[in-house]
Amino acid sequence: MKNKTTHLIECKNVSLSYDGNCVLENANFYVDRGDYLCIVGENGSGKSTLVKALLSLKKVSQGEIIFASDVGCKKIGYLPQRTNVQKDFPATVREVVLSGCLGTSLSPIWSLSDKLKADRNMERLGIGDIAGRCFRDLSGGQQQRALLARALCAAGSILLLDEPTAGLDPIVTKEMYRILEELNREEGMTIIMVSHDFDAAMRYATKILHLERSVKFFGARDEYMESDVFGRWGNDRGL
Numbered sequence: 001m002k003n004k005t006t007h008l009i010e011c012k013n014v015s016l017s018y019d020g021n022c023v024l025e026n027a028n029f030y031v032d033r034g035d036y037l038c039i040v041g042e043n044g045s046g047k048s049t050l051v052k053a054l055l056s057l058k059k060v061s062q063g064e065i066i067f068a069s070d071v072g073c074k075k076i077g078y079l080p081q082r083t084n085v086q087k088d089f090p091a092t093v094r095e096v097v098l099s100g101c102l103g104t105s106l107s108p109i110w111s112l113s114d115k116l117k118a119d120r121n122m123e124r125l126g127i128g129d130i131a132g133r134c135f136r137d138l139s140g141g142q143q144q145r146a147l148l149a150r151a152l153c154a155a156g157s158i159l160l161l162d163e164p165t166a167g168l169d170p171i172v173t174k175e176m177y178r179i180l181e182e183l184n185r186e187e188g189m190t191i192i193m194v195s196h197d198f199d200a201a202m203r204y205a206t207k208i209l210h211l212e213r214s215v216k217f218f219g220a221r222d223e224y225m226e227s228d229v230f231g232r233w234g235n236d237r238g239l
């Protein structure tokens with residue numbers, strides 16, 4: 001029988017490895033509906049590997065990741081780290097956004113409801129007027145909005161973002177955080193975000209997961225800010 005959880009997502013004693021080398025050991029944490037969880041930690045601490053595991057792109061070597069019965073990894077809208085390949089994608093904004101609908105139905109062809117969903121998400125992110133433009137000709141901020149609209153097409157009520165503001169200028173970064181805050185507060189979207197942006201994590205997150213190849217802290221943001229882990233992390237950054 002499949003294990004159940006009272007949370008939206010629960011990680012129980014999860015270990016993750018590459019070729020037998022453990023990169024995240026015995027992680028325990030959970031995500032509830034409406035949370036804004038920031039995953040922080042140094043490079044190499046296991047954040048992206050955990051993201052892959054949450055998306056079922058990587059098998060856990062021990063433990064289990066349990067989803068609430070009405071969700072599953074397929075209902076997570078994923079915004080990956082920006083890559084040069086993505087930036088040069090030879091498709092229109094509409095096609096990029098619509099591709100987020102793939103996998104949400106059994107049909108390989110976009111249905112009318114997929115098209116309406118894509119249109120709604122482009123409007124929601126203020127890119128409806130550039131739907132016909134080629135993705136690679138857009139500014140970094142517009143590209144990131146298009147990719148967020150794509151993730152929203154795939155999302156049930158969970159967005160998973162890996163460094164969503166990396167490489168964006170400060171104005172576009174602020175705008176991105178405003179959009180995410182609005183989705184979280186006004187639409188109840190659950191947000192899980194890997195972030196190197198310490199200030200933003202402390203400002204927007206309701207919960208923090210701090211990794212250093214194991215869980216060093218998991219809990220409410222305010223408790224984290226009182227913790228030794230936060231003190232050490234802040235000192236290392238001269239805060």
Ligand code: ADP
Nearest residue numbers: 018019023041042043044045046047048049050
């Ligand atoms: P973070 O996202 O926190 O920077 P990662 O999850 O990318 O950390 O990496 C954790 C560890 O796993 C690092 O030591 C990294 O070198 C290693 N690692 C990541 N991806 C692979 C891979 N595909 N094969 C082998 N080792 C990997």
